[in-house]
Amino acid sequence: MTTTAALTRLDRCDGCSAAAAHLVVLPEGELMFCGHHARKHGARLRELGAIVIPEGSAVDPTTAIEEGP
Template identity: 45%
Template sequence: MSTTTTEPTLTAQDRCDACGAQAYVRVELDAGELLFCAHHARRHSEALSGVAKTIHDETERLHAEPGAQR
């Protein structure tokens, strides 16, 4: 499994598959992908790390200053 952090690719339209909040983490699995909010990504991180092909984590955006350039 690899964790990637690159330019934002998740938007406000991407929603957590567990609760419907804005997604900040995309998990690629053999069977497809799952999207998670920061809370559910942390909650399920141990289980996901064992089965994920990749994890794209944009949770650092939660602490970014409004209007900050990347």
């Protein structure tokens, strides 16, 4: 099954007040990050098993998305 990360302009980064651009899915729950915070914390989040979904991306929720540093 493929879904789309549907962030709106009302969704805000959990690290600051910027618009959310990435949805981060962890076993414990979800976080939303702006581009800056997604890049800053992305490597560590993936080490923890997070799925990092850029805004508007078509994703298969059963697989993790690999992003560069």
